[in-house]
Amino acid sequence: MRIAPLALAGIAAVAVPAIAQRAAPPAPVKVDPAVAKARDAALKDDVAYDIVEGLTTEVGQRLAATEAEARARAWAVVKLKALGFKNVHIETYMMPVWVRGEEKAEIVGPYPQKLVLAALGRSGATPPEGITAPVVYFPTFNDLLAAPDGSLTGKIAFVSNQMKAAQDGSGYGAYGAARFVGPNIAAKKGAAAIIIRSIGSDHGRWPHTGGTNWAPGVTPIPAAALSVADAEQLERIFTRTDKVTLHLTLTPRTLPDAESGNVIGEVPGTDPKAGTIVIGGHLDSWDLATGAIDDGAGVAITTAAAKWLLDGPRPRRTIRIVWFGAEEPGGFGGEAYAKAHATEKFALAAESDFGADNVWRFSTNFPDSAKAIGDRLGVALAPLGIVRSREVAGDGTDVGPLFKLGTAAVDLNQNGIRYFDWHHTPEDTLDKIDIEQMRQNVAAWTAMLWIVANAPEDWDRTTPKGG
Ligand code: ZN
Numbered sequence: 142m143r144i145a146p147l148a149l150a151g152i153a154a155v156a157v158p159a160i161a162q163r164a165a166p167p168a169p170v171k172v173d174p175a176v177a178k179a180r181d182a183a184l185k186d187d188v189a190y191d192i193v194e195g196l197t198t199e200v201g202q203r204l205a206a207t208e209a210e211a212r213a214r215a216w217a218v219v220k221l222k223a224l225g226f227k228n229v230h231i232e233t234y235m236m237p238v239w240v241r242g243e244e245k246a247e248i249v250g251p252y253p254q255k256l257v258l259a260a261l262g263r264s265g266a267t268p269p270e271g272i273t274a275p276v277v278y279f280p281t282f283n284d285l286l287a288a289p290d291g292s293l294t295g296k297i298a299f300v301s302n303q304m305k306a307a308q309d310g311s312g313y314g315a316y317g318a319a320r321f322v323g324p325n326i327a328a329k330k331g332a333a334a335i336i337i338r339s340i341g342s343d344h345g346r347w348p349h350t351g352g353t354n355w356a357p358g359v360t361p362i363p364a365a366a367l368s369v370a371d372a373e374q375l376e377r378i379f380t381r382t383d384k385v386t387l388h389l390t391l392t393p394r395t396l397p398d399a400e401s402g403n404v405i406g407e408v409p410g411t412d413p414k415a416g417t418i419v420i421g422g423h424l425d426s427w428d429l430a431t432g433a434i435d436d437g438a439g440v441a442i443t444t445a446a447a448k449w450l451l452d453g454p455r456p457r458r459t460i461r462i463v464w465f466g467a468e469e470p471g472g473f474g475g476e477a478y479a480k481a482h483a484t485e486k487f488a489l490a491a492e493s494d495f496g497a498d499n500v501w502r503f504s505t506n507f508p509d510s511a512k513a514i515g516d517r518l519g520v521a522l523a524p525l526g527i528v529r530s531r532e533v534a535g536d537g538t539d540v541g542p543l544f545k546l547g548t549a550a551v552d553l554n555q556n557g558i559r560y561f562d563w564h565h566t567p568e569d570t571l572d573k574i575d576i577e578q579m580r581q582n583v584a585a586w587t588a589m590l591w592i593v594a595n596a597p598e599d600w601d602r603t604t605p606k607g608g
């Protein structure tokens with residue numbers, strides 16, 4: 142690849158003088174040699190893979206607040222106790238339950254054929270015999286927004302914006318609106334139903350489910366995601382005619398509120414006044430697959446890292462792992478956790494919920510009294526190929542409610558290039574986990590935990606991201 146001279150000049154103008162102009166070299170950052178030792182030992186970790194392999198094999202799919210998630214909780218308790226964690230217990234809460242029904246789509250005309258789709262979480266239902274209606278094609282989410290009120294009455298909206306893969310996963314936020322709020326908008330414009338192109342970066346025939354959101358007072362309409370291949374097929378048909386009729390059957394149901402729960406275990410610290418570190422991922426999965434990357438990997442990585450500290454010298458701060466019981470249907474686990482523990486002192490919250498590929502970047506959000514921790518993390522994580530981001534940390538559905546309370550944050554960002562090929566599809570299975578990349582995650586989390594748990598600084602609340 143040829144690099145334009147201008148681009149090289151640009152790099153030099155930014156990077157070199159910034160260092161060269163310093164009056165004195167920066168002081169070296171002191172990191173306990175024990176951190177590097179633990180980090181490098183964790184590169185040989187087997188605990189994380191053992192957890193995700195066991196959970197996906199022995200429990201399978203784990204839709205929140207169903208009997209499957211209850212089995213997952215029981216499995217988690219046994220596993221955490223066997224690993225030696227202390228204070229292992231379940232904290233329960235009640236939540237609504239949405240379950241998938243029949244889901245079928247067939248083009249009636251002009252070219253009769255079946256399409257592959259999956260209902261979105263909280264989708265409304267068609268009658269058992271389905272509906273037959275004309276389809277209105279919107280190439281982008283913005284085109285749906287521009288449709289006049291009432292123009293979709295009796296019709297099925299089809300939104301086909303195409304998500305792109307990106308290392309930081311930014312395509313999900315940018316294109317995900319078609320799923321997060323597209324159905325609500327179509328319902329308000331009178332649509333009988335909505336189908337979207339899956340929010341995914343693959344070209345396969347597996348649909349990507351995921352939750353959608355209804356504003357108060359809006360009656361949910363049937364809402365589903367076509368596989369990317371089927372959405373492209375439908376797009377091709379729309380290049381030939383704008384008169385497409387679809388027969389759609391979706392029969393999901395909302396059941397009475399049921400019990401879900403967060404599973405908790407601890408590495409006890411020596412100084413209760415220093416605040417607790419909360420880390421974890423979500424135990425529940427969508428119902429289409431065994432949730433290896435979303436988010437068996439996250440509970441596995443964070444637990445394996447905590448285990449390296451459990452087996453070492455007792456840390457200053459208590460590390461609490463939380464396997465949140467219900468993230469997918471709307472963050473019920475994280476909300477319940479923050480509500481139940483709102484008055485506790487937390488030193489940090491961090492979650493892993495983006496697969497198991499390498500961590501490539503980190504960011505922090507500490508108050509001024511603890512900002513130097515970020516420099517130590519930078520030194521300890523660099524050998525793993527992890528660079529420091531300028532962004533403010535504080536991402537995650539499960540720990541988000543703790544951030545709102547002012548809890549400090551560290552984000553360890555994983556490479557998201559492959560993640561949305563399989564996210565929320567029947568393809569989210571164990572074979573997508575690369576064990577070496579998962580070990581790099583465990584090493585990164587181990588180093589991070591070691592530094593934060595033993596930090597001599599004291600701090601309380603920080604300013605939440607965006608706050
Ligand atoms: Zn997740």
Ligand code: ZN
Nearest residue numbers: 427435469565
């Ligand atoms: Zn998910």
